[in-house]
Amino acid sequence: MLDSSFTREYKQIGAKIVYYRRLKGYTQETLAFKAGISTSYLSRIERGTYATGISLSTFMKIAKALDVDISKLFEMDF
């Protein structure tokens, strides 16, 4: 069940993660390892296609691994 009501936001958040990952020069594998999640899970998060609800703590682990404030990942640019 894709939570369609926030599709745009999820895509935006995924794009931000890709942006900060590239700034750090990390591959998906490296970031996934540092955040303690699987690479396939990270790639779904980066594409913004969630089959189930992603927990906030997963985003916190990603933000920590990227060394950015969690709020940075959620700044909406639309």
Next chain:
Amino acid sequence: MLDSSFTREYKQIGAKIVYYRRLKGYTQETLAFKAGISTSYLSRIERGTYATGISLSTFMKIAKALDVDISKLFEMDF
């Protein structure tokens, strides 16, 4: 299993939700109803005491009900 590694962040996010809820003059019941979650769930989120991972979409629904940007809820003040 409390995700102890982010306890401070969860408490901060909870305090922000209470802050914006009060700005709107909403009771917990009103905000919980508008966000489509139970009042007891909201009160646990506001206290920052999570037994299980709260999904990002729950915070998105709360932010929408409060009429604030999602990133506002995650600005860390420590």
